[in-house]
Structure formats: structure tokens, C-alpha cells
Amino acid sequence: SQQGEEDPQALSIQEGENATMNCSYKTSINNLQWYRQNSGRGLVHLILIRSNEREKHSGRLRVTLDTSKKSSSLLITASRAADTASYFCATVEYGNKLVFGAGTILRVKS
Amino acid sequence: DGGITQSPKYLFRKEGQNVTLSCEQNLNHDAMYWYRQDPGQGLRLIYYSQIVNDFQKGDIAEGYSVSREKKESFPLTVTSAQKNPTAFYLCASSIVARDYGYTFGSGTRLTVV
Numbered sequence: 001s002q003q004g005e006e007d008p009q010a011l012s013i014q015e016g017e018n019a020t021m022n023c024s025y026k027t028s029i030n031n032l033q034w035y036r037q038n039s040g041r042g043l044v045h046l047i048l049i050r051s052n053e054r055e056k057h058s059g060r061l062r063v064t065l066d067t068s069k070k071s072s073s074l075l076i077t078a079s080r081a082a083d084t085a086s087y088f089c090a091t092v093e094y095g096n097k098l099v100f101g102a103g104t105i106l107r108v109k110s
Numbered sequence: 111d112g113g114i115t116q117s118p119k120y121l122f123r124k125e126g127q128n129v130t131l132s133c134e135q136n137l138n139h140d141a142m143y144w145y146r147q148d149p150g151q152g153l154r155l156i157y158y159s160q161i162v163n164d165f166q167k168g169d170i171a172e173g174y175s176v177s178r179e180k181k182e183s184f185p186l187t188v189t190s191a192q193k194n195p196t197a198f199y200l201c202a203s204s205i206v207a208r209d210y211g212y213t214f215g216s217g218t219r220l221t222v223v
Contacts, residue, residue, distance in 0.1 A: 030208050040219075042116075042200055043153075045211035088152060096141060096160070096206055097168070100152040 006089055006104040014109050019076040021104040023089030024069075030092050032065055032072050037086045037103070046074075046087075081110040112137045116201050116215035122223045123188065123195060131186045131218045133201035139213070140206045142184035146170060147198040147217075156199075159184055160206050188220065196222050 007022045025032070031050045035043040049056045049065045049072065056063045062075040076083055086105050090098040114135040123129045133142065141160045145153040155168030159178040173192025178184055184203075188195045198219050202212040 033211055035211075035214075040198075040217070042214035042216045043202075043212070045213070048209060048211055050209055092208070096204070096208070097143070097155060097158060098202075098212060099155070100145075102150070102152040 006087070006101045008104060009102070010105040010107070012107045012109065013079055015079060015081055017079055017108075019079050019083070019106055019108070021074045021087050021106070023072045023074070023101060025072075025089075025091050026070065027091075029067070032063075033090045033092075033098065034061075034063060034072075034074050035088045035090060035100075037088065039085070043088065076106075079106075079108045081108050084108045114201060114203050114213050114215040116199075116218050118218060119216070121218055121220045123220060124223060126190045128187055128189050129220065131188070131199055131201075131220070133184045133186065133215060134182055135184075135203045135213070136182060137203055137213060138181075139203035140181070141204045142178070143202045143204075143212065144168075144174070144176065144184070144186045145200045145202065147200060153200060156186065195220055 005024050033048045034046045037043045047058045047063050049063050060077045065072045084107050086103045088100050088103045090100045093099050117132045143158040144156040147153050154170050156174050157176040159165035165176050165178050175187045200217050201215045204212045
């Protein structure tokens with residue numbers, strides 16, 4: 001099963017610009033998580049937002065959650081070349097299993 | 111430093127061979143997971159285990175087997191029954207709690223030759 005779906009599939013921006021990625025999901029959730037994956041590497045946990053939270057910040061990251069629309073967005077401000085990676089949203093299914101979307105490929109050009 | 115280690119980084123399998131991918135963690139996490147990642151796709155769950163000597167099938171378990179004899183270790187065997195095993199395999203671990211993220215290993219890239 002694939003719960004989350006990210007949009008856009010790919011995003012190319014200039015260094016210093018903001019990057020926004022969106023995620024939609026299908027069923028009710030306890031929390032939604034965002035991960036980053038550099039090419040050929042494992043995933044790194046970025047941020048978790050609970051279902052009763054609407055917005056959360058971590059450094060240059062801002063995540064919003066709209067449970068009525070079953071959607072979340074990840075904003076990366078003042079992007080850097082090092083932010084180039086794939087970004088995945090994930091939701092928790094029964095049994096504490098994470099279900100991932102297909103991801104957004106972000107390219108930050110310097 | 112605590113972490114999760116996958117080995118080998120690259121693995122080549124001949125047709126009809128079984129191969130085993132290693133996953134070890136020293137984070138004292140109870141739960142461990144195996145995911146498969148194909149190009150342009152997200153991660154799909156193969157197997158998971160929340161306690162020693164117990165494991166559950168994920169969405170794509172056919173052609174794979176696992177064991178969980180120790181808390182620290184969760185090896186994945188790709189059997190000859192898996193017809194399209196070429197993929198990137200990721201192991202992860204977590205504590206068994208609702209609001210907790212996963213820690214991932216760096217992955218094993220398996221190629222059939």
C-alpha cells in the first residue's frame with residue numbers, strides 16, 4: 001500500500017530560493033513524517049508532525065499539516081546546494097509501520 | 111556512536127542463488143524493518159519485526175525471508191523465488207512508540223548478473 005503521494009515529482013530551483021513540496025494521504029493518521037534521501041544513501045528523518053499539530057519548524061524547515069484536506073507541505077527556506085536530495089513523506093499504519101510516498105526530487109542549482 | 115549498519119554495500123547475485131543481506135543496530139531499538147526501493151519509486155515494506163523471534167510480512171514479502179534471533183540483528187534473505195530482485199534494499203529500526211521516527215542504514219544495492 002502507498003499512503004502518501006508527493007507533489008511535484010521533481011523540482012529545480014536556484015540556491016537561496018524556497019522549495020515547497022506537498023504530500024497527500026488517504027486515511028486518518030497519528031502523525032506524518034518527512035525524510036530526506038541523498039543519492040544512493042539511506043533515508044534521514046527530518047521532522048515529525050502529530051495529527052493535532054498544524055505547523056512545526058526545525059531550522060530552515062517548516063512543515064504544515066491539514067488533516068481536513070489530508071495533506072502536508074514541507075518548506076525549505078533559503079535553499080542550499082546541499083539540500084539537493086529526494087524528499088519523502090510517510091505516515092504510520094497499524095503496527096507502527098511507515099508507509100512512504102514516491103518522493104519529490106529536489107535539485108538546487110548554485 | 112549508535113547506528114544501524116548494512117552490509118555489503120553492493121551485492122551481485124546469479125540466477126537461482128539465495129543471498130543474505132545483513133542489518134545490525136546498536137540503538138537498542140525493538141523494531142526493525144526491511145524496505146525495497148526501485149528507481150523512481152518510494153519504499154515498499156518487505157518484512158518487519160517488533161520483538162525478538164517474531165516478524166510479520168509486509169506488502170511484498172514473496173521471495174524473501176527473515177529471522178530475528180537477536181535484538182540487534184535482522185538479516186534478509188533474497189531467495190531464488192524472487193524473480194526481480196535487482197533493487198536498493200534499506201533496513202531501518204525504531205522504538206515501538208507512536209511518535210518516533212525511523213533510523214535507516216545506508217542500504218545494499220543488489221544486482222542480478
